[in-house]
Amino acid sequence: MKEEYFKWHSPNLNREIEMLVFGHAGYPVIVFPTSMGSYHENKDMGLIDSAKWYLEQGLIQIFCPDSIDKDSFYNKNIxxxxxxxxxxxxxxxICHEIVEKVKNNTSSGRVALAGCSFGGYHAANFAFRHPGYVSHLFSMSGAFNIKSFMDGFHDDDVFYNSPEDYLHGLNDPELWKMDIVLGTIGIFVLMQI
Known part of the structure; x- marks a missing residue:
């Protein structure tokens, strides 16, 4: 199974970012790490091995970018x-440096997104904010409200990154073309779009 390591200076973040890519071809699947996790977490936890057959057959290619949770939502020092x-x-x-570069690996011009825990938030939030880029969403135990990270602060960026707030009444027809799987543990969440 092909594995590649990438490191580059992100102009959007103005810092170095790292990513592992698995597979030689196939439908692009971007898998986010869990809360404050790293780009190698999905490999370390065995997720990549569980998809080995699909990767070796060239059916999917998995992209595992780093997170910056320690510099954003989880950083109480800023x-x-x-x-x-x-x-x-x-x-x-994620949009301009990864998705826009790999979405054309498939005829649909879209990607699949997945993640657990806060990675589930990143997958869902990106998919709902940019439905024209996403064909499939798998969010396992993802958060849909980020207000608890904001210490009472609220502005348009908070609103438009908290799916519980902005999904109500969203009328983008691309959203209805997406296959969505939301998994939870012990709590059922009903979201009306």
Missing amino acids: YPINRIENHVRYDKM
């Missing part, structure tokens, strides 16, 4: 406005 600003830069990095 102001909430800086937390959300850092997250917005991360969203732009």
